[in-house]
Structure formats: C-alpha cells, structure tokens
Amino acid sequence: MSHKTSSLLVLTVIAILTVLSVFYASRLRFDYNFDNFFPKGDPDLAYYFSYRDKFGNDNxxxxxxxxxxxxxxxxxxxxxxxxxxxxxxxxxxxxxxxxxxxxxxxxxxxxxxxxxxxxxxxxxxxxxxxxxxxxxxxxxxxxxxxxxxxxxxxxxxxxxxxxxxxxxxxxxxxxxxxxxxxxxxxxxxxxxxxxSVFIEKMKIELAIFMSASILLVILFLWIAFRSVWGVLVPLVVVLLSVLWSLGVMGVFNKPIDVMTVLLPTIMFVVGMSDVIHIMSRYITEIGQGVTKIQALRVTIKEVGMATLLTSLTTSVGFLTLLTTSIVPIREFGVYTAVGIALAFVLAFTMLPAILLLNKKPNPRRARRIDLSWPMLLRRVYTFVLRRPYPILYTTMGVVLVSLIGISMIKVDTTLLEDLGDDDPIIKDFQYFEEKFSGVRPFELHLIAGPDKSMYDLEVLQEVDQLETYLYQTYGLNFITSPATVVRAIHRAQNGGLPDYYTLPANEREMQQVQQRLTAFSKRSELRAVVTTDQQEGRLAGKMTDVGSVRAAELNDSLEAFIDQHINPELLQTRITGSAVMLDKNNDYVVSNMLQGLLIAFLVVALLVGLIFRSLRMVVISLVPNIIPLLMIGGIMGFLGINMTVSVSIIFTIAFGIAVDDTIHFLGKLKVELRKGKSLPYAIKTTIISAGKAIIITSCILVAGFLTLVLSSFDATFYVGVFVSLTLVFAVVADLLLLPVLILYFYRPNGK
Structure with missing residues (x-):
C-alpha cells in the first residue's frame, strides 16, 4: 500500500469519526447543578440529604x-x-x-x-x-x-x-x-x-474563549511559520481534537457545566503543543533538503516519544483531579485527559497524513524561517555558561520569598465565590445582607430526647435558649423553629398582642397551645419545622455570608454552648444545611491538592527514571517544575487570594502542562547523549534544537490561557492568570535553571 493510499485511508476514518463527533456534540446541553458542588463521599452529606427529605430544600x-x-x-x-x-x-x-x-x-x-x-x-x-x-x-x-x-x-x-x-x-x-x-x-x-445566569454566562464565555484562542493561535502560528499552510494545517488538527472531545462528552451525556466550559479552550491550546513540536521538527528536516518521508521518519523518531510522554504527563495532571470530592471538577479532569489523548492520536495520524498529501514546503523558505532561532538560543546557552551561580542564587531567593507568601495563604470560601465583586448577582446579595437578614442559610436539626416530644414545654425552653444564643452571639438575623410556631399560637390565643410572643408560662397554657397544634397539624407551616411524629424539628435561619472560616469558628462556639447549656436528655442537635456542605469542601482542599501533586510528581519521576535510569536526573527534572508552583503560591499569598476548591486545581493543571517542556528537553538531551556527544555539547544542541518548539508552544499556551481572564467567574479568571504565569516561569526555568542543574549535578556515566 502506497503512502498516499494509507494517508487517504487514515483521513477517511477520521472523517467518519468526525461526523459521529458532530452528531453527539450537537446533543450537548449546558447545566448548573448546585448539589454537585457538595463533597461526595462525606458522611455529613448523606445526613443532610436525609434531613432535606424530611423538611425540604433550604435553597x-x-x-x-x-x-x-x-x-x-x-x-x-x-x-x-x-x-x-x-x-x-x-x-x-x-x-x-x-x-x-x-x-x-x-x-x-x-x-x-x-x-x-x-x-x-x-x-x-x-x-x-x-x-x-x-x-x-x-x-x-x-x-x-x-x-x-x-x-x-x-x-x-x-x-x-x-x-x-x-x-x-x-x-x-x-x-x-x-x-x-x-x-x-x-x-x-x-x-x-x-x-439561569450562570448557564447564560457559560454560553457567552465559551464563544468568547474559543474565538479569542483561535485568533491568538493563528497569530502565533503565522509568526512561527510565516505561511498559510503553516497556520491552517495545525489549526484543522487541533479543532478536530476539540470536536472529538465534545463528541465523547455527548456520547456519555455529560452536560457542559461551569468547569467543562473550560475544556474546549484548554484542549485547543494544549493540543496545539504536540502539533507545533511535530511541525517545527518537520520543517527543520525539510530545510536540510530531505524528502517528506525521510523528514517525517526523523520527526516521529525524535519527537514521538517525548510527545507521548508529555501527553501522558498532561493527562495525569488532569486525572489527579479525581482526588477531589467535587463531581464537576472530577469530570472535568477525566474528560480533559481523554481529550488530550485524542489530540495525541490526531497529531500522529491526521497530521502526518496531511503532510504527506500536501506539497513539500520550500526548502529555502524552511531554512530562512529557522535561521534566526539558533542565534537566539546560542545566546541563551552562553548566558547559562557564564552565569550559573547568579542563576542558582536567584532561584534560592525566589524560593525563599515564595515560601513566605505561601505561609500567608488562607483557606476560605463564600457562597458565590466564583463571581466577581462587581457582578450584578453579588450586588443583589449584598443588598439583602445590608437591608434584610442576609442570604446564607443556617440549618440545625433538632431531635427530642427519649420519651419527649418537640412540643413538650421543657424541650421548647431548650430551643428558646438556643435561639437567644443564635440571635445575640452567633449572628442569625431570622429564625424559624418549633418554638417560633408555639410563640405565634400563644400570641394568637392572647389577642395577637406582641407582648405574648413568648413560650407558654406553664403546662396549662402549653396544653391549650397543643390543642391548636393538633388542629393545625396538616398545615405546611408546621410540617416545615416538625415531623408528623413530633420527634424531630428544624431550626432554620438566615445570616450574612461571613465565609467558611468564620462560619466554622461560629459553629465550634455553638457546639460548645450546646454542650454546656443544652440538656441532651431533653434535646439533641446537629448542624447541617447546604452552606455547611459547601464549607466542608475546605476540609479537603489542601489534602486533595497535595494528593494530586504527589501523584503527578511520582508519574513524572517514573518517566524520567525510565528515560535516564538516574535518581539524580529525577530530582533535577522536578526542581524546575516545582519552583513555578511555589512562585504562584507565593503570589497568591501576597495578593491575599484565598485558597478555594476552584483555585486549588490550578496547581495540578499547571504542573501537568508545564512539565511538558522539561520532558521535551530531556528527551532531546537523551538522543544527543546517545550520539556520543559530551554533556555540555549535548545541552547546547538540545537548547538550539528543542528550544524553538518549547518557546513557541509556551507562547501559544500562555496566550490561550490568558483568554480565560475575560471570564466573569473568579475561578476561571485565576486559572487563566496563574496557569499562564506558571508556564512563563517554567519555560524560563527549563532554559536557564535546568541546564545549570544538569551541568553541575548530572553524571551521564552514572558516577
């Protein structure tokens, strides 16, 4: 079978799969389910759902x-x-x-x-x-x-x-x-x-992100390759990888939510990385005057393994999001990882097929495009050789300052943390906090003691104590409970006079109230606060959105008050509610992030270990990728940006993408060392050969992620800013710090 026939067959199969992807992608819908952001697997969540079944949803x-x-x-x-x-x-x-x-x-x-x-x-x-x-x-x-x-x-x-x-x-x-x-x-x-507002925002932002990403990528491709051919070929391949990813979501009936709305943009810029490395190496080989087949063979041989490894590390970076307890984040990680795998498949099937069927690029033009890069990269290597100690000392200083900033980070969330302060929804929430009781719900499950009823006077007196504390100390501005129902009936029995909005003074008065309670037992107002068997009750309230850290402090104080002043033989309680469940995410933020990073570190260490079979090289490879993470952590601390669930995913995503440059660098270095070159010369050749693709792909990735700063969602904005910063820091570390570490600490002969 000829190369032309094989290429046509590959493109035919891809065309069929693309049609299927279009069909399934067209079935996608947008969705925002509030409950999905509760921490799945937490024992308190099952309790909350049981409570909600009895008394209704609190939001x-x-x-x-x-x-x-x-x-x-x-x-x-x-x-x-x-x-x-x-x-x-x-x-x-x-x-x-x-x-x-x-x-x-x-x-x-x-x-x-x-x-x-x-x-x-x-x-x-x-x-x-x-x-x-x-x-x-x-x-x-x-x-x-x-x-x-x-x-x-x-x-x-x-x-x-x-x-x-x-x-x-x-x-x-x-x-x-x-x-x-x-x-x-x-x-x-x-x-x-x-x-309603979130879904409309997602639709608008998806269109904005994709449009901006496409325009920026076209600009960088033109700068890199200076030809219509060099722009259109990578663009088509990557757009199809995005379409296939959406098709996979459609197959599994996965709606687009506040997290997966990022997937097309991320797929677009990350998928471009493989294509750029292939195109860049292919054009370099064509510039040497070889045939298309020879150029592709060399390209796949020298770039293929490194690209496979980078796709693997990037996928792992997203798959580590499975460590989180938030379903939308977990699904975002899985589908993005699948999309990256599809992008790799297209890059090594569709792209070579198109290159073989297309006219061979002009060798002179290819040489001219590639001419200025070696001069720039030689200067980079000269700088590394002349200033190794300033590079190391600067790195240590940056790490020290970053650690100080990291120590200032707080883990805190609010109910609508993803919206900026100027968003109309936030403005309306602030209005209700200023003028009325607030918008943060409070729920306390009340359980009558053994042989007691929620409408026993002594039980209600315990509830009354709780209400007084919640009004005066905790900060609730509105409360409804079994006690408020009894007070309302007691007032009604006394002519509706405000002075009688109290609990009955004695058992005789309470019996009169209970007669009315029996008569009103089927009214919705009563069913919302007391179960039909009168053994369980609901104390609900509203307060200002004080944030999860302050709420946790208030809850601890409340539980201490209950332990000291509420008789468990009369009344038992448990704090629950949607706000508490969202706050519980804080308990998992740091641990989930560290678990995800640890998994990513281990995978990268394993890959580098397999390539070089050297523990020193494993450590050397991790350092230039850990330092950018420390730097963005330090920046967050100094800027006072709280660590939330949405923000914490930045670290694993950034590491999985940033480590790609290191893998490409080390993969090329291994090839040069196998040719028998000395370590300094192999590093020089690696910088000159791989440096262009590393810089171009990093620029495209940074530009693509920077489009996310156009988002009105804070989490998306921060992903755009901090992943872009990480990539900038990482490319600098890979071209300056990594060569210094290899020169001074790596021994190719194993000594």
Whole structure:
C-alpha cells in the first residue's frame, strides 16, 4: 500500500469519526447543578440529604427586594407590591409566596380562629397603626420589612430542584411583571436565578474563549511559520481534537457545566503543543533538503516519544483531579485527559497524513524561517555558561520569598465565590445582607430526647435558649423553629398582642397551645419545622455570608454552648444545611491538592527514571517544575487570594502542562547523549534544537490561557492568570535553571 493510499485511508476514518463527533456534540446541553458542588463521599452529606427529605430544600427559593427610597408606607408602592405578590402566586412551579401584603397575624378566640393582615395597602389611614404593629413583631423586621422602613422583601418558595427551562420561564415572567409595574429599584436572589445566569454566562464565555484562542493561535502560528499552510494545517488538527472531545462528552451525556466550559479552550491550546513540536521538527528536516518521508521518519523518531510522554504527563495532571470530592471538577479532569489523548492520536495520524498529501514546503523558505532561532538560543546557552551561580542564587531567593507568601495563604470560601465583586448577582446579595437578614442559610436539626416530644414545654425552653444564643452571639438575623410556631399560637390565643410572643408560662397554657397544634397539624407551616411524629424539628435561619472560616469558628462556639447549656436528655442537635456542605469542601482542599501533586510528581519521576535510569536526573527534572508552583503560591499569598476548591486545581493543571517542556528537553538531551556527544555539547544542541518548539508552544499556551481572564467567574479568571504565569516561569526555568542543574549535578556515566 502506497503512502498516499494509507494517508487517504487514515483521513477517511477520521472523517467518519468526525461526523459521529458532530452528531453527539450537537446533543450537548449546558447545566448548573448546585448539589454537585457538595463533597461526595462525606458522611455529613448523606445526613443532610436525609434531613432535606424530611423538611425540604433550604435553597429552593427566590427573594425579591423592592426599595422605595423614602418610605415603604406609600400607597402606590404597596399596591404594586400586592399586585406582584398575587401575580407570583399564580405562576407555575411556585409553591407559596410570603409577602408584606399577605402576611397575617392569627387571632384565636373562644368563638373561632381568624387572621388580621399586618398591612392594609389600600387603607393609608391605617399605615401608622400598621407600622407600630409590624415593628413590634421581631419575626417580620429584617425579613419582610427592612429595619429602616424603606424596603420590602418577597419570599417565593419554588418547586424542589426546579430545572432550568421552567426556572427561566419563571424568572422571565417575574421580570416582565416588575417592569410592567414600574418597580425601578428591585433586587433578586436565589438558586433559580443563579442557575439561569450562570448557564447564560457559560454560553457567552465559551464563544468568547474559543474565538479569542483561535485568533491568538493563528497569530502565533503565522509568526512561527510565516505561511498559510503553516497556520491552517495545525489549526484543522487541533479543532478536530476539540470536536472529538465534545463528541465523547455527548456520547456519555455529560452536560457542559461551569468547569467543562473550560475544556474546549484548554484542549485547543494544549493540543496545539504536540502539533507545533511535530511541525517545527518537520520543517527543520525539510530545510536540510530531505524528502517528506525521510523528514517525517526523523520527526516521529525524535519527537514521538517525548510527545507521548508529555501527553501522558498532561493527562495525569488532569486525572489527579479525581482526588477531589467535587463531581464537576472530577469530570472535568477525566474528560480533559481523554481529550488530550485524542489530540495525541490526531497529531500522529491526521497530521502526518496531511503532510504527506500536501506539497513539500520550500526548502529555502524552511531554512530562512529557522535561521534566526539558533542565534537566539546560542545566546541563551552562553548566558547559562557564564552565569550559573547568579542563576542558582536567584532561584534560592525566589524560593525563599515564595515560601513566605505561601505561609500567608488562607483557606476560605463564600457562597458565590466564583463571581466577581462587581457582578450584578453579588450586588443583589449584598443588598439583602445590608437591608434584610442576609442570604446564607443556617440549618440545625433538632431531635427530642427519649420519651419527649418537640412540643413538650421543657424541650421548647431548650430551643428558646438556643435561639437567644443564635440571635445575640452567633449572628442569625431570622429564625424559624418549633418554638417560633408555639410563640405565634400563644400570641394568637392572647389577642395577637406582641407582648405574648413568648413560650407558654406553664403546662396549662402549653396544653391549650397543643390543642391548636393538633388542629393545625396538616398545615405546611408546621410540617416545615416538625415531623408528623413530633420527634424531630428544624431550626432554620438566615445570616450574612461571613465565609467558611468564620462560619466554622461560629459553629465550634455553638457546639460548645450546646454542650454546656443544652440538656441532651431533653434535646439533641446537629448542624447541617447546604452552606455547611459547601464549607466542608475546605476540609479537603489542601489534602486533595497535595494528593494530586504527589501523584503527578511520582508519574513524572517514573518517566524520567525510565528515560535516564538516574535518581539524580529525577530530582533535577522536578526542581524546575516545582519552583513555578511555589512562585504562584507565593503570589497568591501576597495578593491575599484565598485558597478555594476552584483555585486549588490550578496547581495540578499547571504542573501537568508545564512539565511538558522539561520532558521535551530531556528527551532531546537523551538522543544527543546517545550520539556520543559530551554533556555540555549535548545541552547546547538540545537548547538550539528543542528550544524553538518549547518557546513557541509556551507562547501559544500562555496566550490561550490568558483568554480565560475575560471570564466573569473568579475561578476561571485565576486559572487563566496563574496557569499562564506558571508556564512563563517554567519555560524560563527549563532554559536557564535546568541546564545549570544538569551541568553541575548530572553524571551521564552514572558516577
């Protein structure tokens, strides 16, 4: 079979697989599932899901804040609020709406039960009396009414785990009605909105990242090869590797989420590395006047093994993300690793086939393109030979400063850590924290002691102690619990007077309350805080988003208070909730990152050990790649960037990609040493031969990752910045520090 026939056969198979990839990639959808960011495998997660099954989800809601600037007690404003309330009550997937205009004070008298509205929107003459009653009711202030009496809030309970399509319809209907009513200053928060906004952002950013990456890669390819042929061939190969990767995701029905939205961009720039090394070596050989077949044989022989090893190390870098407990990050690691493997396959099948079928590049032009690189790289080697000690001393100084910066890093997260401070969603969250109770949910599971009920007076008194501590010391601004239900009924039985918003004073009064509780047992308000057997209860609240570190401190203090003041024979408790589960990721951040890096180090050490069979070379190869990681860690510390789950993955990704240059350098060095060259001369030849491809691929990788700084997600922004910095530091270390370490510490003869 001729080379032409073989090439056509390869391209035919690739074309068929590409058509299949297009079909499966077209089925991809965007998704943002909040629950996926809980730490899978954590014992507290199973407990939380069990708790949620009993009492409902603590984040299936929408908050609408409406501000009237001067005073909320304005008839026109309140009528609009009431209209919006009624409109939202009629919407599909809305379970209930709690609003200033529909909240009522229950009154229980001898002749029956009735409810009196706290607010009468259509009767402005009663506003003064309404305001007095409202601001004497602790449960209303900071929840439905702002403390400064300028704003109101609507609490909308949505269906459990509302999907994006119905969620988008609900959001669109809500905004349409708000605009129709002319409610100028409005603020919205909640999972349904965040889900909708995040997915729209992902769609826009995917298009931006890919467009910017393609333009930058075209620019660098043109600078490197100065021909349309040198731009189009690598571009087609890499674009197909991206398409195949998306096709694999489609086969396994994996949606594009906040992590995998990075995959096409990363695949595009990382996949280009193999292609550049092949193209660069191929053009160099063509410049020597050999045939296409001879040029390809030399290229595959000298670049093939190093490229295989770099693809392996990069894949391992992403596969180490399996050590994390966050499902989206784990899946991102797996699919990116698969994509890198596909890129390698295409680089060594499709690219050679295209090169064989294409016209041979002009040898003179190839020599001219390659002419300036040896001069530049000889100067680099001369600098290494003349200044080895300044290079080593500078390296030690950089490491020392970096370690100081690393010691300043804090592990801390907030609920919406991925969004920048200027994002509209963050602005709305800040509004609710300033004007109302906040947005961070608090959940405490209450369990009645042996032979006790949640509605026993002595149990409720223990809950009352807890509430006092949570209000005064912990920082909750709103609480609902079995005790708040009993207080509301006790007040209702005493004419609705605010002074009676207390627990019953004795067992006789409590028995009267319990009679009403039995009558109201099927009401949703009761089912949301106490189970039907009355053995378990829910204490839920809202607070400002203090961050995971401060929350952990508060929880420790709360547990200490419970141990000292709450009688376990009467009441047992356990802190849970979605916020706690997200905070628990902090427990795994450092350990998962170190596990991932350790695995990556071991794989690289094994590969280098197999190539050189030298422990010294293993250590030498790791040093230029560990130092860039220390440097970005130091920069994070000095800049005050917190270590979060999303930020921690930067280190393993950066190491897996940055080590590629070292592998290419050492692979070429091994080839030169086998030719019998002395170590200094082999290093010189390696720098001149491999240096061009190392610099070009590093520039393309840096440019590609820098496109991620256009993201509005902080985690994506930091991946772009710090992976780019790592690659810059790594290429400098590989061309300056690595030759010095090899010259001074490596012994080719094994001595």
């Amino acid at each position: 299936d809601y929408l908050l609408i804040g409406l501000d009237n600037s001067g005073s909320l007690f304005d008839q026109q404003f309140l009528q609009k609020v009431d209209t919006l309330t009624r409109f939202m009550q009629r919407q599909p997937h809305v379970e209930s709406v709690l609003s200033p205009t529909n909240v009522k004070s229950p009154i229980i008298e001898q002749f029956g039960y009735f409810e009196i509205p706290y607010l009468h929107p259509d009767e402005p003459e009663r506003y003064t009396q309404d305001s007095l009653l409202i601001y004497q009711s602790r449960e209303l202030v900071g929840t439905l009414f702002s403390e400064d009496a300028t704003a109101v809030s609507l609490f909308i309970q949505t269906s459990d785990n509302l999907a994006k399509e119905p969620g988008d319809s609900l959001i669109a209907a809500m905004y349409g009605e708000i605009e129709r009513l002319g409610l100028q200053e409005h603020h919205v928060a909640g999972k349904v909105l965040a889900q």
